[in-house]
Amino acid sequence: MFDKIFEAQQKAGEVKKRLDAITVTGSAGGGVVVVTANANKQVQSVKIDPVVLKEGDIEMLEDVILTAINQAMEQAENISQSETAAMTKDLLGGMGGLGALFGK
Template structure:
């Protein structure tokens, strides 16, 4: 039992490392505002085109930044969930056929 716990912790660490290496990007205004995050849902960069800085007022720029951040975090969440599901499937292998009990 203790071995299974250690294995799960090790696998979780491996997944975290993989997620750190995955980058997703959310954009707004045709890419003029761009936010990148890793698979662990950490913002790693923000890019704002100089043109949009000159043209937009503070409120518009804040709105565009929110859109890009939310898109990046949504993509990061999707990647995160997919990696966690794959790890769970790998570790438990469908629970020995129990998965079919619930209408799979």
Template structure:
């Protein structure tokens, strides 16, 4: 049983490392604003097209930044869920008989 717990902890660490290495990008206004984050939801960069920045007002810029950040976070969630599903399937896939399947 402790071996299984250790394996779970080890797999969780591996997933965290993979998610740290993956990047996702959320964009708004046709790519004029982009936010890049890791699969672990750490924002790495924000890029705003200089021409758009000159013309945009504060409220518009703030709204579009929120949109781009939310899109990046949604993609990070999707990547994280996929990684966790793969690990769970690998670990428990062979134990289907244990749960009546």
């Protein structure tokens, strides 16, 4: 049983590394704001087209930034769920009849 716990910890570490390496992007306002994050939901960069700053509409800029961030986070969440589900399936598949207890 401890072997399975250790294996689960190792697989979780592997999934985290994979998620760190996956890049997702959210953009809004026709691409005037682009947010890049990794699949662990860590924002890596925010790019803002200088034309937005010239317009001076701060509320619009704030809305566009939020939209781009939310898009990136949604993509990251979807990828994270897929990777975690695959890891869980692999682990439960190796636990014999116990997998059925968790809906496998």
